[in-house]
Amino acid sequence: MSRAPPREGPSPTGVAVSPEVEAALASGGAVVALESTIICHGMPYPKNLQTAMEVEAIVRENGAVPATIAILNGVPHVGLNSEQLKNLAISGSQFQKTARRDIAQVVASGSNGATTVSATMFFAHKVGIPIFVTGGIGGVHRYGEKTMDISSDLTELGKTPVAVISAGVKSILDIARTLEHLETQGVTVAAYRTNEFPAFFTETSGCKVPCRVDSPEECAKIIYANQNMHLGSGILIAVPVPKQHAASGKVIESAIQQSLKEAEYSPSSLLSFLFLYVCACTCSWVNMYVYEQYNVNLIICTLFLSDKRIIGNAITPFILDRVKVLTGGSSLEANIALVKNNALTGAKIAVALSDLRK
Ligand code: PSU
Ligand code: MN
Numbered sequence: 036m037s038r039a040p041p042r043e044g045p046s047p048t049g050v051a052v053s054p055e056v057e058a059a060l061a062s063g064g065a066v067v068a069l070e071s072t073i074i075c076h077g078m079p080y081p082k083n084l085q086t087a088m089e090v091e092a093i094v095r096e097n098g099a100v101p102a103t104i105a106i107l108n109g110v111p112h113v114g115l116n117s118e119q120l121k122n123l124a125i126s127g128s129q130f131q132k133t134a135r136r137d138i139a140q141v142v143a144s145g146s147n148g149a150t151t152v153s154a155t156m157f158f159a160h161k162v163g164i165p166i167f168v169t170g171g172i173g174g175v176h177r178y179g180e181k182t183m184d185i186s187s188d189l190t191e192l193g194k195t196p197v198a199v200i201s202a203g204v205k206s207i208l209d210i211a212r213t214l215e216h217l218e219t220q221g222v223t224v225a226a227y228r229t230n231e232f233p234a235f236f237t238e239t240s241g242c243k244v245p246c247r248v249d250s251p252e253e254c255a256k257i258i259y260a261n262q263n264m265h266l267g268s269g270i271l272i273a274v275p276v277p278k279q280h281a282a283s284g285k286v287i288e289s290a291i292q293q294s295l296k297e298a299e300y301s302p303s304s305l306l307s308f309l310f311l312y313v314c315a316c317t318c319s320w321v322n323m324y325v326y327e328q329y330n331v332n333l334i335i336c337t338l339f340l341s342d343k344r345i346i347g348n349a350i351t352p353f354i355l356d357r358v359k360v361l362t363g364g365s366s367l368e369a370n371i372a373l374v375k376n377n378a379l380t381g382a383k384i385a386v387a388l389s390d391l392r393k
Contacts, residue, residue, distance in 0.1 A: 071150050090375060166197070174210070175215075205234065237285065238278070
């Protein structure tokens with residue numbers, strides 16, 4: 036049977052699949068989906084382009100076809116050519132961060148969108164790609180029980196049968212609650228060659244996982260069983276950062292802890308505290324007239340103190356920026372190393388799954 040010529044525009048599903056990805060899917064070959072938020076919002080240019088190209092090359096070297104996913108001028112694309120990838124990397128944050136909730140709006144307005152884990156999973160499943168490699172997924176934020184800030188990545192994992200290969204979640208999030216939420220969503224969580232869930236920059240998080248896998252073939256068997264049972268839910272395969280980068284991960288971890296403290300008591304609030312202290316000292320030396328002034332200062336300083344805590348969606352950018360500065364950029368290098376390692380593992384799993392299905 037002769038194959039139809041490759042399509043230029045989107046298919047009837049509204050998604051444009053590259054000829055290379057389409058051919059691989061049609062023949063039951065190994066395909067690995069890749070997200071674009073990490074390129075546009077996670078790394079600076081030109082490191083982002085270099086990393087994206089290297090990740091695609093690693094996937095190819097290990098026998099699978101890479102399929103980077105993004106929305107270009109309102110059309111979801113699965114598999115980008117080198118020109119499209121370069122444009123994505125140069126445009127950076129001009130591409131709208133697109134989670135599941137944003138897809139319809141980005142498509143309707145004909146805009147450019149960088150897909151997060153939730154949106155990438157959605158499109159991967161839509162075209163029949165069961166495996167997706169990334170760096171880290173979103174999760175339950177610290178104090179998420181109060182703020183309800185829980186990434187849509189977790190709910191997507193609950194309802195979309197795609198296996199996500201990641202290095203776990205960053206410890207700026209609440210890892211224990213993230214795992215609880217994944218359990219509630221019915222997501223299979225497997226740790227690769229370890230019994231502990233990794234914390235992105237570090238191999239350990241203190242949280243045990245119920246399922247350990249030790250080879251790409253074992254992962255492929257779980258994905259295959261998930262498909263055959265029509266469970267309909269996703270799988271999270273957590274691969275720890277490679278050992279040689281985990282050493283610097285300890286430094287990164289302490290930078291995260293310091294940044295979290297700074298977010299709670301920012302430098303300006305510490306200054307106001309100092310001001311309050313000086314006022315109190317001065318007032319003990321002078322008479323009653325100044326005492327009233329001291330009370331006014333006390334009120335102003337207290338307001339200032341409570342105002343300067345960094346809260347809400349400002350926390351993540353603040354912490355990530357501080358971590359980058361405090362580690363002298365080594366957090367970025369670790370990030371790149373773990374993404375490449377995930378690409379290697381993901382490609383091997385994709386090949387093993389393709390072999391199982393033959
Ligand atoms: N975590 C990382 N790096 C990332 C992201 C998360 O360590 O680049 C990105 C991914 O695209 C993820 C998204 O899907 O952030 C989650 O965003 P939010 O917390 O707004 O759901
Ligand atoms: Mn959020």
